[in-house]
Amino acid sequence: MQPAETPAPAPPGVPAAHPSAPARRRWCRPGRGKTGAVLAAVAAALLAVPRLVPNTPGRLGSLLETLLPWLGLAVPVLLCAGLLRRAPVAVMAALLPVLVWGIRFGGLFLTGTEDSGGLVVVQHNVSDENADPAGTAAALNRSGARIVALEELTGQALPVYARALAPRFPYHGASGTVGLWSAYPLTDVRPVDIRPHGIAEGWNRGLRATAHTPDGDLAVYVAHLPSIRLGATGLRSGPRDESAALLAAVIRDEPLERLLLLGDLNSTVDDRGLGPLRAHLDAPGSGVAFSWPASFPVARIDQVLARSVRVTGIRTLPATGSDHLPVVAYVDLGAAGAE
Template identity: 60%
Template sequence: MVVGLAALVAWLIVFHGTVPDLPGRPASLLEAFLPWLGLAVPALVVAALGRRSAVAPLAALLPAAAWTGHFGDGLLPAPDGPYDLTAVQHDVSDENADPAGTARDLASVGAELIALEEVTPAALPAYRAALAGRYPHHAVRGTVGLWSVYPLGDVRAPDIRPAGIGAGWRRALRATAATPRGDLAVYVAHPPSVRLTARRGFDCVRRDASAELLGAALAAERLDRVVLLGDLDGTVDERGLAPLTARLDTARSRPAFSWPASAPLARIDQVLARRAEVTRVWTLPRTASDHLPVAARLSY
C-alpha cells in the first residue's frame, strides 16, 4: 500500500499533465494546489517506517525526490544579483476600503511598474492621486491599470472576453513602456474568476477561454520583450494557463503564495516574461485586499 501510494504521489507531481481532465475538472484543481502534495511525504515516511520492509522507506522517498525536483528551487535563497527593473502586481479588490493606503504601500516598494486589477471607477481617483508623484505615466482600461516611471505609448485594450460576456467587460490592457534598455510591451490582465461549486466542480472554463485569447494576443505581439502582469486566477502549473506559460516564463524561486491574503494557498498573481528573465518573485505585506501584492525583479 505504501509503495503504491508513494508511486502515485510521485507520478502526480511529475506527470500531472497526463491526468485526464474529467467533468468537474479535477485535474485542473489538482494542478492549482500541486505544491501541497508535498504534505503526503512525511505521512508516507511515517507509514513506511512502521512496516517491516526495506522497500517501503525507499519508496516513500520517491515523492520527496519528485517534489524537490519540481519545487526545490523555492527552498534556495533568493538571488540578489543585478536586475533592470522591479514590477509590482496586485489585485486590489473591488471592495477595498482604503485604496489610497493600498497605493501608498505599493509605491513604497520603489518599483518601476505597478499593475492593478479590480480598479473601480469610485476608487480610481484615489489610486491616481496616491501614485502620481512617482508614477507620472499611467493607463487604465476598464478595471485594470498600469502605472509607470517610464513613458507609455501604444496603449490598447486586447479583447479577452470569453463567449457569453458582454462588451462592457474590459479586463486587459497593453502598453509600450519606453525603458532605458529599450521598448518593453507590458500587458495587464485579469481573466474571469474560477469557482469551485458542488454542481460544476472546478469551474475554470471561462478563465481558460480568456487565457486562449490572451495567448493569441501575445503570439501576435510585435515587440520581442514582453512582460505580463495580472491576477490570472491560476498557477503556472495549471493546464488552463498553457497558452500563456508556453510563451512566457517566470521565476521558480520561492512559492510566493498570494491568495487568499488571510491564509495564502496558491500564487495566482503572476509576473511572466518573454525575452526577459524574471529572476525573483516575492510577496509584499497585506493591504486592504483579499490578495497579497506580488513583486518581481526582471533582467533583460
C-alpha cells in the same frame, strides 16, 4: 514462587530460535508495506506528470496542478504510516516523491530572490472591496517598483490610486477594471479584448502599453482572467481558459519582442489552463510568492511572465486591504529566457 519455565531444547538438527526473531519477522513480513509503496509511487507520478489526471470530468487535472506543491504533504503521512507499520518497503518508497518534489519545486524554495534585475515591477489585485485604497497605494509607493499593474479597480477607487501614485508613477493608463502605472513614459496604451463567450459587453480586463525604459522599449500587458469556482461538480474554469487563449493569441502577434505580462490569472503556472500563455511566456526561475488568499496564501495566482527578458526573482509584499498579496518581481531587461 513457581520457577520460570525454560524453553524446551530444539530437536537435533533444528536451529534454536533467536530472541529477536519475532521482531525481525514483523519488519520483514512478506507483503507488508506494499500499499504504502504503491501510494508513494502514485504521488511521485502525479508530481512528475500531473497531466496523468484528465481534465474531465470536473477539470480535476487543473485542480491538482493549481495545488501541486501541496501534494508534497503526502510524504510525511506516508513516512509515518510506514514507520508505524514497521514496513521498510513503504518507508523507502516514500523517498521517491521527496526526490521528485525536490527536483520540481526545491529550486523555487531554496533559490534567493535578491534584486538582481534592473527593473522592479509589482502586480497586485487590489480588490474591489478594499476599504483602504489610499493605504494600499502608500504600500505600493514604498515597494521600490518602477512599473505597477493593478486589477479590480472600481470607479470610486481609481481616482484615489491615480492621485496617490502620480508623484512616483507619472505615466498611467487604465482600461475597465485594470490599470498600469509607470515611472517611464507609456505610449500605445489600448484595451485588449479577452472577453470569453457569453460575457456581456462592457467587461474589460485587458490592457496593453509600450513602456519606454532606459534599456529600450518593453511591451507591458495587464490582465485579469475570469475567476474559477470550485463546486460539487469540480472546478469551473472554462471561461478562464478561454480568456487565457484569447490573450495568448494577442501576445503571439505582439510586434515588440520584449514583453511582460502582469496580472491576476486566477491560476498557477503549472495549471494546464494557462498552457496557451506558457507556450509564449517564461515563468520566474526562483521564488514561491504564494499570493492568495492573503490571510493564508496557498497558491500564486498573481503572475509576472516574460518573453525575451528574464524574471530573476519574485516575492510577496506585506498584506494590504486586499484579499491578494502584492507580488514584486525583479526583471533583467538585458537577458532573454527564464532560468
